[in-house]
Amino acid sequence: xxxxxxxxxxxxxxxGQNVTFRCDPISxxxxxxxxxxTLGQGPxxxxxxQNEAQLEKSRLLxxxxxxxxxxxxxxxxxxxxxxxxxxxMYLCASSSLDTIYFxxxxxxxxx
Amino acid sequence: AxxxxxxxxxxxxxxxAPVELxxxxxxxxxxxxxxxxxxxxxxxxLLLKYLSGSTLVKGINxxxxxxxxxxxxxxxxxxxxxxxxxxEYFCAVSDFDSxxxxxxxxxxxxxxxxxxx
Numbered sequence: 001x002x003x004x005x006x007x008x009x010x011x012x013x014x015x016g017q018n019v020t021f022r023c024d025p026i027s028x029x030x031x032x033x034x035x036x037x038t039l040g041q042g043p044x045x046x047x048x049x050q051n052e053a054q055l056e057k058s059r060l061l062x063x064x065x066x067x068x069x070x071x072x073x074x075x076x077x078x079x080x081x082x083x084x085x086x087x088x089m090y091l092c093a094s095s096s097l098d099t100i101y102f103x104x105x106x107x108x109x110x111x
Numbered sequence: 112a113x114x115x116x117x118x119x120x121x122x123x124x125x126x127x128a129p130v131e132l133x134x135x136x137x138x139x140x141x142x143x144x145x146x147x148x149x150x151x152x153x154x155x156x157l158l159l160k161y162l163s164g165s166t167l168v169k170g171i172n173x174x175x176x177x178x179x180x181x182x183x184x185x186x187x188x189x190x191x192x193x194x195x196x197x198x199e200y201f202c203a204v205s206d207f208d209s210x211x212x213x214x215x216x217x218x219x220x221x222x223x224x225x226x227x228x
Contacts, residue, residue: 031214
């Protein structure tokens, strides 16, 4: 069990640029989640995959956000035309049943 | 809809003293309850969880929590804290979405525990 791996850990980008984050879940976990955490807040749910199917999306996930999980293994979260309000930590998590395990997170700073 | 209230945003405590971090939740269905810890610039680490059974659950690093259904609470306790316990602690509630087959977590805003030497 190597844990949930995320990269890059930190990304600074200019407003209007696109960014992509990658998540490698725990190998036997078929459920994968993305959460977003801003300063002073708890994480908020963004989207959920079971295997390769994206089954749930939060209203927080605007049209500029897209997530994929090809082949049901790793996942990517892309943010297009970044805005300063997108600055946050993006957390990936995975689970097999009832317990969700989180990665170290990817910090995004939009300048 | 579920919600989680962590009543204290910051808790300072002296080293080797006991600590209680409070968490109340609201939900219309049976829930599962979790405590996670977050060290600076890191992700979330699971401390403990309540799914069913005994209402007193023990976790890692000497922490324990008690589920109280009548008071809708799930307070976290440790009898003697260490400097290394300085971190932010998040309470979370989850139910099972049978349609999507997922457990989604709803988090509180967190409690920052500062252990004073």
